[in-house]
Amino acid sequence: MTSDIERIINYSRYPITEPNSAIFVEVIKRARHELNEKGIALLPDFMLSSALKETITDTEQVLPKAFRGISDHNVYLEDCKEEKLELNRPSQIISRSSKSCVTHDQINPSTPLKKLYMSQAMTDFVRLLLQREVLYRTADPLGALNVHVYKERDQLNWHFDRGEFAVTLLLQSPERGGHFQYIPSTRTQSKNNYPREMKTTTLLASQAGKDLSDLGVKQADLQPGTLVIFCGRNSMHRVTPVQGSKSRILAVLSYEQKPDVFLNEYTRMKFYGRLR
Numbered sequence: 001m002t003s004d005i006e007r008i009i010n011y012s013r014y015p016i017t018e019p020n021s022a023i024f025v026e027v028i029k030r031a032r033h034e035l036n037e038k039g040i041a042l043l044p045d046f047m048l049s050s051a052l053k054e055t056i057t058d059t060e061q062v063l064p065k066a067f068r069g070i071s072d073h074n075v076y077l078e079d080c081k082e083e084k085l086e087l088n089r090p091s092q093i094i095s096r097s098s099k100s101c102v103t104h105d106q107i108n109p110s111t112p113l114k115k116l117y118m119s120q121a122m123t124d125f126v127r128l129l130l131q132r133e134v135l136y137r138t139a140d141p142l143g144a145l146n147v148h149v150y151k152e153r154d155q156l157n158w159h160f161d162r163g164e165f166a167v168t169l170l171l172q173s174p175e176r177g178g179h180f181q182y183i184p185s186t187r188t189q190s191k192n193n194y195p196r197e198m199k200t201t202t203l204l205a206s207q208a209g210k211d212l213s214d215l216g217v218k219q220a221d222l223q224p225g226t227l228v229i230f231c232g233r234n235s236m237h238r239v240t241p242v243q244g245s246k247s248r249i250l251a252v253l254s255y256e257q258k259p260d261v262f263l264n265e266y267t268r269m270k271f272y273g274r275l276r
Contacts, residue, residue, distance in 0.1 A: 005121055007259070008051045008112045008227075014043065016125040031129050031229065039221060039231045041129070041186050046227035047169060051112035056172055056249060058111045059102055059147050065150065066100040067273040071096065075203065075236060076158050093203045095157035101270035102147040103272055104140070113169070117253050118147045123167070126167055126255060129229060137252035142262045142272045150178055150248040158203055161232030168228045169251040175244030180220045181212070182230070182237035206238070 005017060015021050031041040047055075063191070066271075073079060075090050079205045099130040117123050117137065127135035150156070202215050222228065230237070242248050268275050 003254040004115055005119060007048070009047055010045050012219055013117075014046055014125075015023060019120045019128065028129055032131065033245065035129075035229060035231065037076055039235045040182065040228040042220065042222070043222045043227040043229075044223060045225050047112070047116070047171075047225045049225065051116075052171055053115040055111050055147075058108050058113075059136070059149070059171070062095065062102055062106045062108075063100065063149060065106055066102045067271075068098075068100050068269060069273070070096065070098040071270075073157070073159065075160060077162065082189075086245055089260050090203060094167070095201070095203065095207065096137065096155075096274050097157045097159075098150075100149040100151065100154075101272060102149065103221045104141040104146065105142060105143040107145060107147065113147070113171075113251050114145060117251075120133045122253075123255065126253075130165060132257060136256050136257050136258060136261070137202075138239075139260045140254075140268075141272075141276070142268055143263045144254055146252045148250045149237065149254060150242045150250075151246075152242055152245060154248075155241040158206060158236055158238045160234070160236055161230075163199050164231065164233050166228075166232050167253040167255060168230070170224055170226050170249075172249040172252055173222070174242045175246045177243035178248035179240045180222055180228075181233050182215050182218050182220070182232075182235065182238060186236040187234045194263045202236070203221070244264060 005011060008089070009016065013023070014027060015024050018024050030045060034041040072094050074092065074094055078091070109115075109118075123137055146172055148156075200214060202217065206212065220228070239248070265275055
């Protein structure tokens with residue numbers, strides 16, 4: 001498996017099968033520091049360009065079968081059911097997100113991305129980086145590994161993740177737009193670090209297309225091949241609208257702290273449009 005991994009990732013920079021090597025230890029140390037300080041860790045040039053190219057080609061071949069999702073939601077990823085909306089409350093500001101999703105069962109097992117995800121070395125690498133005693137790949141046949149394709153005007157609007165962390169790999173950048181933006185530590189379990197009024201201002205300013213630099217919004221410098229570990233449960237974030245004919249393509253690698261975790265029927269229908 002090591003030989004396969006060496007053909008997929010930049011192994012000299014990220015020797016993920018050698019946890020006792022000095023390079024590995026330094027990578028883990030730096031990534032943990034970034035997570036603690038910023039809530040996000042970037043590992044640039046993680047996947048080789050040849051593996052990126054092959055994965056993108058394989059993705060484009062199955063893209064016609066991908067689920068096209070368009071949803072209107074609030075920052076907590078909830079549907080707003082109230083008839084009268086109060087725009088001074090973040091929970092009642094509705095935004096639209098759209099993308100196409102290639103599911104785990106649609107990804108060719110021989111694709112470099114899937115080989116990487118299915119390797120125990122990758123799972124162990126993420127586990128050590130996140131300082132978890134155990135970590136498992138999600139067992140769901142649809143949701144374990146996904147590839148999100150954002151075409152022109154697609155975006156992922158402001159929201160908090162429901163999971164504690166997210167592991168993603170940028171496969172392709174668009175011509176313009178498609179930027180990952182976030183507000184570090186918007187909230188914590190004990191307090192709200194970013195007042196409700198500021199959340200509201202940010203959401204409304206985004207909808208109006210205004211500059212957000214004075215509102216504490218950060219923008220990650222992502223290039224194709226970058227592995228991202230992001231703690232999005234407490235940091236509000238989004239992907240800005242894609243501009244141009246070149247799609248933004250992002251892989252989402254899902255992990256759990258318990259074995260044999262499957263998605264419920266509601267989640268499968270909402271995000272994949274089918275149960276199996």
